[in-house]
Structure formats: structure tokens, C-alpha cells
Amino acid sequence: MSNNILIVGATRGLGASLAALYSKKPTNYVFGTSRSSTLPSETKITWLTGLDVSESNVGEKLVSQVPASTKFSTVIITAGYFGFETFDTPDWEKQTKMYTISAISPVFIVHHLVKAGFLDNGSKVIIVSSESGSITLRHEKEGGGNYGHHASKAASNMVGKLLSLDLKPHGIAVGLVHPGFMRTEMTKGVGFDKYWDDGGAVTPDEAAESLASFIETFDISKTGQYWAPRGPRDIGTAESVLGKDLPTPLQLPW
Template sequence: MPNNILIVGATRGLGASLGALYSKEPSNHVFGTTRSSSPETTSSITWLTEIDVAQPNVGQKIVSQLPPSTKLSTVIITAGYFGLESFDSPDWEKQVRMYTTSAVGPVFVVHHLVKAGLLVESSKVILVSSESGSITLRHEEEGGGNFGHHASKSALNMVGKLLSLDLKPKGIAVGLVHPGFMRTEMTKSVGFDKYWDAGGAVTPDEAAQSLASFVDTFDISKTGEFWAPRGPGDIGTAEAVLGKGLPTPLQLPW
């Protein structure tokens, strides 16, 4: 199968870095989504415009802009939104947006790609989650709050597991990944930049390299599993919960 790669959320952060990385390889044809009505200027990527993963028609709009004969080898859904909250100030609209973006939209993207024949046997679907979605790894020292962010990632993990069961008979592998704690505008916007150094945060380019290497080895034997391609280094509770001497990549608990 030709290396046709779709990156949902390709204009910034990890998605932009993945697009740049994959498009360097001449054998790859990279499709990237943007919420803008105008294509981005990156000529090496074929842009799908006006794509918002939080909208009900996201799957139809993606399919309508892909050539009907396209067979996608890899789909990576990186789109995300982080709205800061606390117990004293929960935010209904932020939570709805986080759940919709993280855990509702991907179902409709994958559904429409499969039904249109764009995802086939040996295709891979990678859903970008977060270690914050692991209930097992959540430690009392980290406290509560940020309900929508953490719980929407837990919901995404369940979505990925369910999709893996639906798609395994078709030979389509579905993986969940914690790409790493990243130095992005999203983490900065919620004040997490103060933890970048102590938390081992990496650039999106670094996270993209390790994620792409993991995707290369990911196959149907790992479908439905939750992994940290960069290992335990930036997961503050990993050793306390899982023990010392943890491997890289690291399979994460739900």
C-alpha cells in the first residue's frame, strides 16, 4: 500500500511536526486537516480545509475532500483542546468541548473513513491520548481538578479500545498513545510551562520523531493498547505506581 498518511489537526504542535516529518520522505503522501477555509502554505502537504473535529459533519467533510481511490496507510488524530478548570470553578462549555474534541469526533472520523473504503486491511489508526487519561496512574499527590481534560482522555482510551474491537476483523489496527509532555502553546496557555523543565517536557519535533518510530513498529498485534513511545521519563507517577526499571516504549495501564 502506498504511504498515504492523514493527520487530523496538522497546523500546530505535534500535528504540524508530524506533517513536516512525514512529508520529508518522498514516498509519503501527507494529507493534513486545517480549520481554516484556505489551504496552508506548506506545499508538501495536501490540505483538507474547514475541518473541525468537534463538529458533527467532520467525518463527511474529510471523506469529501479525499480522492475516492485513496487507501490510507496511517491516520493520526492529534486534534485537542485543553480548558483549565478547578473544583472551585468547573466550566460546562469547556468540558463539553473537550469531550467532543477528544472522544466524540474521532468516532465519526474513523467511521466515515472505513465506510468510504479509505481505511482497509493493514491500515493503522493512532489516537493521540495522554497519560492523564490513565485512572491507574492518577496519584493523590497530583490532586484533582481539570475534570474535562483528564476524563476526556479516559473516554478517548475507551473509544480506541472499542474501535479496535470493531476494526480488528477488518485487519485495521487502532492504537492509543501518550506522545509525551510537550512544550506547546496549549500547555503554556494553561500555565503548565512552569513544569516544562522539571517534568522533562520535549519539543513537538522530538515527540513526533519518537511517535513516528513507534508507528513504524505498531501493528495488529498491539491493537487496542495504550502506549507511551517515549517511555516513563515524563510521567511523574510512573515509578510510584508501576515500579522501577520501566521499558521504553512503555505500555500504559488504563
């Protein structure tokens, strides 16, 4: 029996790595979303095009391209945006975009998938958040700044928790994950490449492998929970806040 898997944000970074990884297995049928209206070159993936998660109609546009009677076993929402800020240089437009992508669009995407019948009992929804969304893990060691990034991820966690409460009666599990500190254009674009080595940053392919393994074991018993599949290894404040000898995977505090 085939598994239909939807990757929202499948053209770059973690999303592209997940799409490539899942498409290697013959029993998986992978759908991927792209902002461009031009089909990407990866032919093993069924592309849903012209989908911008910062636009209010993303949910309607997405479901309109999915074949009727499709049932997704797994939906992974990976789309993200990081606009760098400091206390001296807050940016209204960047913050609005981060909140929209991280905390508003997942509600509308999941809503439309459920109402169209594409998610049902046994389906999993994984929202890619970040350890940066944990209020408990924020520590003077790393300082302040990047308000939109951190707060939008905290909001994303709340959205995932609320979705889990609404969808549990339907047997749909919702998880929040910190996939790891990654060597991507996104982190490089905000100057975080200088922390890659010391911070234990991994490639998107490595993060995809550990996330996919975690998703295999994720089920309704863990719905609404917040996890780091790769454990504490790239979370700079983990030991100072949570202590030593932490497990992998690591359930993160809100």
C-alpha cells in the same frame, strides 16, 4: 510504493511536526486537516480544509475532500483542546468541548473513513490520547482538578479500545498513545510551562520523531493497546505507581 498518511489536526503542535516529518520522505504522501478554509503555506502536504473536529459533520466533510480510491496506510488523530479547570471553577463549555474533540469526533472520523473505503486491511489508526487519561496513574501526588481534560482522555481511550474491536476483523489496527509532555502553546496556555523543565517536556518535533518510530512497529498484534512511545520519563506518577526500571516504550495501564 507510496504511503498515504492522514494527520487530523496538522496545523500546529504535534500534528504540524508529524506532517512535516512524514512529508520529508519521498515515498510518503501526506494529507493534513485544517480548521481554516484557507490553505496553509506548507506545499508538500495535501490540505483538507474547513474541518473542525468539534462539529458533528466533520467525518462527512473530511471524506468529501479525499480523492476516490485513496487508501490510507496511517491515520493519526492529534487534534486536541485543553481547558483549565479546578474544583472551585468547573466549566461546562470547556468540558463539553474536550469530550467532543477527544472522545466523540474520533468515532465519526474513523467511521466515515472506513465506510468510504479509505481504510482497509493493514491500515493503522493512532489516536493521540495522554497519560492523564489513565485512572491507575492518577495519584494524590498530583491532586485533582482538570476534570474535563483527564476524563475526556480516559473516554478517548475507551473509544479507541472499542474501535479496535470493531475494526480488528477488517485488519485495521487502532492504537492509543501518550506522545509525551510537550512544550506547546496548549500546555503554556493552561500554565503548565512552569513544569516544562522539571517535567522533562520536549518539543513537538522530538515527540513526533519518537511517535513516528513507534508507529513503524505498531501493528494488529498491538491493536487496542495504550502506549507511551517515550516511556516513563515525563510521567510524574509512573515510578510511584508502576515501580522503577520501566521500559521504553511503555505500555500504560487504563
